[in-house]
Every structure is written in structure tokens, then in C-alpha cells.
Amino acid sequence: MSQNILVFIEQRAGQIRKSSLEALSEARRQAKTTSSQIQAVVIGANIKPLAAQLHKYKPNKIVLIDGEAYANYSTEGYTQALAEAIKKENPAYVFAAHTSMAKDLMPRVATRLDAPLASDVVELKNEAGKILAVRPMYSGKVYGTVEFTSPQAFLTLRPNRFEASESTNGGDVAQEDFAPAQANIRAKVVETHAATGQKIELSEAPIIVSGGRGIKGPENWAMLQELCDVLGAALGASRAVVDAGWIDHGHQVGQTGKTVSPQLYIACGISGAIQHLAGMSSSKVIVAINKDADAPIFKSATYGLVGDVFEIVPKVTEELRKLNLGS
Amino acid sequence: MKIAVCIKAVPDTETKIKVAADNKNIDFADVRFITSPYDEFAIEEALKLKEKLGGETTVFSLGGLEAAEVLRDALARGMDNAVHLKDESFVNLDPLSVGKALAAAIKDGGFDAVFCGQQGVGGDNSQVPAILAELLALPQATLVVKLEITDSKFRAEREIEGAHEFVEGTLPAVFSAQKGLNEPRYPSIKGVMAARRKEIATKDAQALGLAGKIGKDNCKMIIREVTPPPARPQGRLIEGDADTQAKTLVELLRNEAQVI
Structure with missing residues (x-):
């Protein structure tokens, strides 16, 4: 069975989130222990320039879902796009950073594929090629170690807990465009206002x-x-x-x-x-x-x-x- | 306007959480249960909407006796109806299974809006609202700090990293409440008295059409072990006057801890 890991790369306004690079780096570290393939999926409008940055982290493949329909985030549009990409690649695990977009998107995508999701994961363990997720419960008053019993599982990783590191190994990075079917979008982001004051999230x-x-x-x-x-x-x-x-x-x-x-x-x-x-x-x-x-x-x-x-x-x-x- | 609210009974946030003897859960002995704090915002928003637009509010909760208690509390705050999803097989469920049970209870109710708290304090999964929206095939807005509803359209303000974003869409829809959405009311004496006389409907797996489909053996995610958090290393006090304390601290952060 494949132990491939697909990583959802979150971008807003053409900027890749650092925590997505942490998730991608962690996927690569996990791949080393299970000889798996890593796919990085980006969704947005005019996102081709982002591929160069992702190349440095050496996924095996970068999948770009690029279109005007994805200029603004919509739960339904992004769910359809990501779920179709996952079906096509059929990975054993899907990683994403645990962000407010992920909280909105990942449970919905996982449910569409009838797969479980471990959210806000702070540590991964590897047991004979199977990933176990450690996550805080009761706001960190205790930690739970979670195992999956399904062929496919989703994990969102807590920002700042996993190191983002570029790779120097020489492997090739494939790149492809993917155009999923359009979703019926009934709710979408219409505007975004930067919070006043706080410069760093x-x-x-x-x-x-x-x-x-x-x-x-x-x-x-x-x-x-x-x-x-x-x-x-x-x-x-x-x-x-x-x-x-x-x-x-x-x-x-x-x-x-x-x-x-x-x-x-x-x-x-x-x-x-x-x-x-x-x-x-x-x-x-x-x-x-x-x-x-x-x-x-x-x-x-x-x-x-x-x-x-x-x-x-x-x-x-x-x-x-x-x-x-x-x- | 028909409004559904999903709530969860969770240990009081003041509770000191201990690991159970089997290391697979927490020790629920002596734990006082409360409505998950984010669910209070969900209840309040439903009550405010009903006050403004008229209609009917129904609150749902899955679990044992503790769920009945928070449902009673929601009735005391002014919810019209309560439904308790209760079955021997509804124990230690993963979020997907909880979502399936709630969706089965809600789907034929003709609701215009479904409210949840953005996260059940405890499991801290923050998944059920989006799972529910997917299973009900409805649009959603999560982490909502402000909501306007007019003529079966909504505009929701969401809190995201370093910004607020505005989502517009159509009803029916699922919303998850973030702190800041409103100021939850306390139950009035009159409300508490009235709630005592109200009936809480119960639905088991059979009634939900889920017999044999939900339960421990159908969960795709299992908690194998629960452990206390890693102990923090012994700290130290930095003595002296403010000048000395400041100088010593900066020196330690720089050279010992190496974090600056």
C-alpha cells in the first residue's frame, strides 16, 4: 500500500504560509522513514510563481490548481478542488497547517472522502510505516496519541512545532496543472481586512x-x-x-x-x-x-x-x- | 426561521484534568460539566435571531446524563425544543461519527440555520461544524465573530490570522461561533422554572437510522493513549533590584536559553 503524503499548501494573496512549509518539511521527514512520495497542492489565482519557492522543499510533485474561481477563498470551491486532487493522487495521508483556513476546509474535505482528521497535531510518531499523531486535549492539560484505522487519514499540524527546512538533495520535482470540476459555490469570501496593530500572527x-x-x-x-x-x-x-x-x-x-x-x-x-x-x-x-x-x-x-x-x-x-x- | 443549535457538555474549564487509570481517557470522577463556552455563543446567536425574525429554536446534544443537563440549561436560556442523542453505542466517538449522528438528527428538520460552537473545549478538535455542513450539503461560515442575516442571505465576519474576512452566502447554512460573536445571557429564574416542565426528546441510534453504523468499532480514529503533558524543567527566580533583574534576564535569554 502506498504511504504517500499529500500536503495542502495554504496561500493568501500570493504568500505561502510559513506553517504550510513546516507541514511540507515534516512530510518529507516522514517520507524518509517510509520511502513515500510527497505531493504539494496549491490552490489560488495566478499562483504559478509560488512553485519556485516550493521546489526548494523538494516534494516529488507540485500540483497547481490555478484559476480566477480560486482568487477568493470559498469553502465549497476549495473543498471540491482539494478533494479531487486527493482522489487523483490517492495518498495515505493528507497534511496541512492547523490554521483558520484549515479549520474551515480540512474537516469538510476529509468528510467528503469519509476519512478521519487529527487536528492541531504537535508530534508525529512512526510505527512500522504507520503514522501516529500526538495532539493536545483539554488545551494541553493532557496529550492524546491517536491512531487511524482507515486507509486514508488527514492531519493538521500546529504552527511553530515542526521545523521548516529546505532540502539540498538532488531529486527531481515534477510539476503539473490540475483543473478540477467547478463547484456550486453558495458562500464565499468577499473582502479581507488586515487587523490593526498586530504585525506578527x-x-x-x-x-x-x-x-x-x-x-x-x-x-x-x-x-x-x-x-x-x-x-x-x-x-x-x-x-x-x-x-x-x-x-x-x-x-x-x-x-x-x-x-x-x-x-x-x-x-x-x-x-x-x-x-x-x-x-x-x-x-x-x-x-x-x-x-x-x-x-x-x-x-x-x-x-x-x-x-x-x-x-x-x-x-x-x-x-x-x-x-x-x-x- | 427555524434554527438548530448543537452543543456539547464538557468539563468545567477550571477543572484539573487527570488521566484515567486505563490511560485511554481522562478521569471523569468529580468532574463538573458545563456547556462548552463557544456553544454559549451559538445559543445566544440563535436566541437573538429568533427575537429579531421570529421562528423556532431547537438544541441538540449527544452524550449521556451530562448532555441532558446542558440541554436543560439551554432550555432555561430560552431555547424552544431540546433533542438528546443518546445511545449505548454513542461513547468515545470520533468527530466524524458525532457529525454523522447530529446530521441524521438535523437533516429533515427544515432548518434555515445551524449553529455550533467553533470548538468543543476538551477534545479541541474544531471539526464538527464543517463535518456537519458537508453531511447536510450546506454552505458554511466558521469562526464567526459577527453575523448579519437578511432575506435568506448572510454576511459573516471571520477571525483569521492577522486579519478579518467577510463571507457572504445564502441560507440554509451552518455557522460556528467564535468568542466575540455576542455576550451570552444567563438563564433567568423564570426560564429555569419553565425549563423544568419542558420535555427533552431523545433519539437513539435506531431512531436516527444509524443502528450498527456508529460506535467504537466504526470509528476511523482511536485515541490509543492519554498522557499528562511533559513536565517543565525546574525554573529559577532572578533576584536583585529591577536593574539587576533586567540585566540578568537578558544575559540568560541570550547565553543560556539562546532564544534571542
Whole structure:
């Protein structure tokens, strides 16, 4: 039986998502252990220029589904296109990055093919050529290892957990155009507005600076934003301050917000409610700055600083500035 | 306007989750169940729509006694009807099987809109809304933070990475609610009293036409093992005045942790 892996490459406005390249790289690493073929499928309008970037990651084949009908995302249009490509290639596994597009699209495609989907996967295990998926449950309070009993299975991989790496091996990359039948589209994206403020997406950010009640009011985000700017970090927030209306829900980290796994997570004035810890405790390094030495956040912290955030944060920013990280 | 809402009973988000003795699930002893937080937004949106456009609201939940409890709570908030999908075989189902059971219960109801929370807190699969839309052959909008419905057309605002996008489409459709869609109401005393007298309909696998088709042996995805998260290494406190703390931290992040 083939153990081929098909990877859905997500693009928006002609930009390939980094987490899709992570999924493609991980597929190639898995292929090494099972001698499988990798197909990368891109859907969109005028996407041919993207092929050159994908070549560097050495899939065995790139499939381009290029047409005006795919200029704007529609669940039904993309489902039809991807499902037909999967039927044609008939892979054992379909990978994608776990993004808001994937949450909309992948369960629908998997259902059309009557296949299971393991979502938000953080680790893959290989057992005699069969892939097992490890995924957080209860927002990471426990981890489940999932096995598939069907000939085909779908996996969406959590951004920032798998390394994106170009390949230097010499293999050929085939490239083909594919034109699936048009779907009956009853709902589609008509416009997209960039969010104000946030320059780096939380779930993909390598560094996150987060604020909670301890920053005292929305006027003090500026202090954290300065720290973000010097680190190239994204700004996060606890549920308490989102519910208080200090900042948009898109910034919320934790059980009813985003689950994140950055290299560095700096929690400023966050006490560390169980729901917040669930959303960030898989970060590589956690720094906690809080005036309450008994705050639960310190139990998860790699480095704990007991003290006044208004004193410490500006000094940390100043120290970092001396390093000239951007240059 | 006929509106369906699908909800799930999940452990209270304050609960400390422990692995069960068989290492295949969590320990449900002493767990208090609540309506999954995102499903509260789904219920609220259905109630608001009914207030605006008139019609009838029906809430569905699959599971054991805990499902009956959250259905009762939804009735107390003002839902008109409740349907409990309950069968001995409806245990430890994968998302596709849950979607099949819900679709079977909803498909002939003539609903104009089907609402779900965007994710059941716990399994965290975030799949059932799209599965349901596919099985019901309906258009969908997921992760919705704002919804307008006029004349069997909808415009939904979705939260995506670093942006918001706007989806327009036609009813009937399936929607999944993201935090921010609305402010859920609490059940009123009057609502709680009224809900006590309301009947919760039950449907088993036979009634849904799914006898022998759904259950543990028909799942295509099985949880083989549940484990606690990897323990975090022992951390350390950085002492001194703010100047020293800041200098030490930056030095450690740079040279020890090597993350900057």
C-alpha cells in the first residue's frame, strides 16, 4: 500500500504560509522513514510563481490548481478542488497547517472522502510505516496519541512545532496543472481586512509578550508594545483583560483563545489561571514578571522575576535595545 | 426561521484534568460539566435571531446524563425544543461519527440555520461544524465573530490570522461561533422554572437510522493513549533590584536559553 503524503499548501494573496512549509518539511521527514512520495497542492489565482519557492522543499510533485474561481477563498470551491486532487493522487495521508483556513476546509474535505482528521497535531510518531499523531486535549492539560484505522487519514499540524527546512538533495520535482470540476459555490469570501496593530500572527510568532491584569489598564499596552518591537514579538493577553475590553480577542492566549508554542513567552502581570497556563505552557522558555511571588505562573516559568512590571519591563526593553537585535 | 443549535457538555474549564487509570481517557470522577463556552455563543446567536425574525429554536446534544443537563440549561436560556442523542453505542466517538449522528438528527428538520460552537473545549478538535455542513450539503461560515442575516442571505465576519474576512452566502447554512460573536445571557429564574416542565426528546441510534453504523468499532480514529503533558524543567527566580533583574534576564535569554 502506498504511504504517500499529500500536503495542502495554504496561500493568501500570493504568500505561502510559513506553517504550510513546516507541514511540507515534516512530510518529507516522514517520507524518509517510509520511502513515500510527497505531493504539494496549491490552490489560488495566478499562483504559478509560488512553485519556485516550493521546489526548494523538494516534494516529488507540485500540483497547481490555478484559476480566477480560486482568487477568493470559498469553502465549497476549495473543498471540491482539494478533494479531487486527493482522489487523483490517492495518498495515505493528507497534511496541512492547523490554521483558520484549515479549520474551515480540512474537516469538510476529509468528510467528503469519509476519512478521519487529527487536528492541531504537535508530534508525529512512526510505527512500522504507520503514522501516529500526538495532539493536545483539554488545551494541553493532557496529550492524546491517536491512531487511524482507515486507509486514508488527514492531519493538521500546529504552527511553530515542526521545523521548516529546505532540502539540498538532488531529486527531481515534477510539476503539473490540475483543473478540477467547478463547484456550486453558495458562500464565499468577499473582502479581507488586515487587523490593526498586530504585525506578527500570535500562533506563528517565535516570541510573544503577554499582558494581564497587572498592567493595570489599556493605556499601558504601549509599554509592552515597545518590548514587542525590540524583540520582533507578537502581543498576547490574558482572558481577564480581553473580557475587560482592554484588547481584542484575537490577542487572547489560553483555553478560549489561542494555544501557542513560541520559543520565548514573556508573561507580564499575568497570575497564571489554569486556562491561561493551558494555552502557553508548551512554550520553550517562559519568563514571568509579577509582583506576587505566590502567583501560579511562577511554577511554569523558566525564569521568574518577582517585582513591579512597570519598573522591570522598561529596563528589560532598554537592555535588549543595547543588543541591537534587529541589525 | 427555524434554527438548530448543537452543543456539547464538557468539563468545567477550571477543572484539573487527570488521566484515567486505563490511560485511554481522562478521569471523569468529580468532574463538573458545563456547556462548552463557544456553544454559549451559538445559543445566544440563535436566541437573538429568533427575537429579531421570529421562528423556532431547537438544541441538540449527544452524550449521556451530562448532555441532558446542558440541554436543560439551554432550555432555561430560552431555547424552544431540546433533542438528546443518546445511545449505548454513542461513547468515545470520533468527530466524524458525532457529525454523522447530529446530521441524521438535523437533516429533515427544515432548518434555515445551524449553529455550533467553533470548538468543543476538551477534545479541541474544531471539526464538527464543517463535518456537519458537508453531511447536510450546506454552505458554511466558521469562526464567526459577527453575523448579519437578511432575506435568506448572510454576511459573516471571520477571525483569521492577522486579519478579518467577510463571507457572504445564502441560507440554509451552518455557522460556528467564535468568542466575540455576542455576550451570552444567563438563564433567568423564570426560564429555569419553565425549563423544568419542558420535555427533552431523545433519539437513539435506531431512531436516527444509524443502528450498527456508529460506535467504537466504526470509528476511523482511536485515541490509543492519554498522557499528562511533559513536565517543565525546574525554573529559577532572578533576584536583585529591577536593574539587576533586567540585566540578568537578558544575559540568560541570550547565553543560556539562546532564544534571542
